[in-house]
Amino acid sequence: MSQFHSLTIDRVKNETRDTIVVSFAVPAELQDTYHYQQGQHLTLRATINGEDLRRSYSICSAVQDRQLRVAIKRTPGGVFSTWANDTLKAGDSIDVMPPSGTFNLPLASENEKHYLAFAAGSGITPIMSIIKTTLLSEPKSRFTLVYGNRASSSVIFKEELTDLKDTWMERLNLVYVMSREQQDIELFNGRIDKNKCDQLLQSWVEIADIDAAFLCGPEDMIQAVSASLQAHGMEKSHIKVELFAAGNHAPRAASVRPVVGKQECEVTVVIDGYHTVFTMEKEKESLLDAALKQGIDMRYSCKGGVCATCRCKVVDGKVDMDLNYALEDYEIARGFVLSCQSFPVTDTLRVDFDQDN
Template sequence: MPFRTTDNSSAESERIEAAIAMATFHELTIAELRPVTREAVAITFAVPPALRETFRYRQGQHIALRTRIAGEQIMRTYSICAGVPTNALRIAVKRQPHGMFSNFANDELEPGQTLEVMPPRGHFYTPLDPNQAKHYLAFAAGSGITPVLSIIETTLAVERASRFTLVYGNRISASILFLEELADLKNTHLERFNLLHVLSREPADSGLLHGRITEEKCAQLCERCIDIAGVDECFICGPEPMRQAVTEALHAHGIERRRIHVELFTVPGERKRSLPPRHAATQADHAVSRVAIIVEGRRFEFDLARNTESLLEAGLRTGADLPFSCKGGVCATCRAKLLAGKVEMAANYALEDDELKAGYVLTCQSYPLSKNIVLDYDA
């Protein structure tokens, strides 16, 4: 059946308008570009007064960007690296081998140019309270420092009685993102901020701070450098192997998994997408599902043969302008609420348990299991 749309004119127009604003790309001007290493640049966006509420963020959240490079539409997701009190919408883009956008950002972008930006999303944070006195612990590697820096800056500013320990892994000191900013935080909060740099390709005064952040390394740090018994919340951001290693080490040292918060970043192309295992074993089943998608207050409908492609890919193919970025189940830009039907997700590195219980899915990883599917991107 051909692709069609219908206008949505419900009594909840204000809710829909707010949802559309949060699900829509807005054109923002680049206010500043500043190198942070030889291979990375910090980009600060100017947010006009009319969009200040739309782009108000929490520490640890991320934004999706969209632009055209050599005639091709490119979307990428980057964590906000500025503390909430600064009111600065800032990201850091590290150059990647063959990275189309990262090389474009480092070589060609200039202040005054514009990019399409989606409002902040993500749940890589815990609520802050000025009356709290907690000990927070974070492990980051490479570009994983970006959301963690926002979390640290915000926490130390809001909770004056709390303290923070950061274990930050890199190859060499020259590759450390935001080295000066971290040093300034350390100097400003001498008694409240404990900073441990772990370098894998550069000698360190202590052998404990040399090498990769493995499960064994994390265990040693917990036993010798960190007051692990007093830790209230943990944050981890880095490649998947590091995430798994640190999570297991922290859990073995008594940290409950509910107090371990994870943000996963991946280099494009690092993970190949595939059908869920259940689907891979039933390729002969080519029943058709009727899919309805609600996005920006409009309804799109199309048929999708099961076991062929994800709901996101099918929606894009039929012409719907759907939000997405990584397509690997990591960034949650493609998150939508399942209003009817059943789907199966091949991977999920972004949604929390409460979001899953509420019916949210990652459409880039979702495949239909029922005859009718209804997805709401505006929820």
């Protein structure tokens, strides 16, 4: 699962002025390895200016498309996204980790549900995969999408969304909210914040009719929409969240608590069937950083508690997890943690990257 494979780029499409859609040609022998579920993401790796960089990008294809593709939006100061937009072309090769992520719900052809999604900017990429896969998999289900952008020129997948609407007129409802472009209906002007969401739920979306909601975008939007949905009666367990960029958080402050037991922790890491044992100081650095210093080929991408690429299960021992924007409550209850945010607090620790449940 942690192994990268070099995949050839089949096509690079300029989706908007600052976004490209990259399609990969997956050879026959790797088709099973790169089989994906709706809402999952890929971790890409490249050496840029002599530095090994990794970034996660959501798959934007329906499962039925069997076409592995991601959208990469150029972000201010983003080394990887800028490099990708400026240099990637058809015929190039890039290292790609197999799909991962749990930003989805089980689908069944007999379901007759109404799903709701809120996306902002490039947050549409996993939502695109989820909407199309759901409408194809559940002929009786419906989807409502509230999609926020600055202006119509920055709408990613605008043509594709229009085509989907034309195909499923009665089953897909699209609501565009623009912050810098005036629209005829005042409700659809501005930013997607709690007040805007409250207004939409009062006059446009009947929350009692919604079975589940998907939220993807910046942290402040997700928090605001989640709060509004819950205030209007939706259970938190029915809200699925994918964060594209966490806010800027200060480095971990030195612990004011005395270290319990020994100063060091003996760590056993199980990954791809291999067991590696090493010793690290408690409270000094994350489990991921300590393992990387040992030369272990760890799974990771963002290092910010957002993408869940570094997800593992604590089999023995305990850790403190500083930030978590990726794991569901039930995953934490089962012992899963993000190694990039985990700091050992026991004398011994055993974590397993190969367990899924």
